[in-house]
Amino acid sequence: MLVLIFAAHQMVMFSATWPAAVHRLAQEYMDPNPVKVVISSEDLAANHDVMQIVEVLDDRARYERLAAFKISLHWLNRMGSI
Template sequence: MSSTLNFKAHQMVMFSATWPAVVHRLAQEYMDPNPVKVVIGSEDLAANHDVMQIVEVLDDRARYEQLTAFKISLHWLNRMGSI
């Protein structure tokens, strides 16, 4: 049993929705120089068409009012079980 406790063994796992160069460099720096990369699906980046993104450019006052209204709507949607 003592022989099994004398070796250095550890496992490090990194998760990333994408694998940009900066994540690859981190893996090489903190892990074995040749980390194993597991890809599920395609490596090609693709937009998720189920996600809607809205961009609004507002001044400071309008931004606060819009954020407050958004938080209230999220609160009510959550209470109704919609989100």
């Protein structure tokens, strides 16, 4: 798809993170002399006190899981845990 875009067009990429795969994609398809805008510092790291959980669900299960998650947040909030 990217090869069909005219050379005269401007392409812009936004990312909170810049993983190696995204960097390679940018190098391959974008201007060889990109402008990089960094807000704050490139030396920032993720907060190690934040736990990220990824659940891979099929389409049918995701709405049920979301409903269960909302219920658990409701009860945790009522108990003063969050």
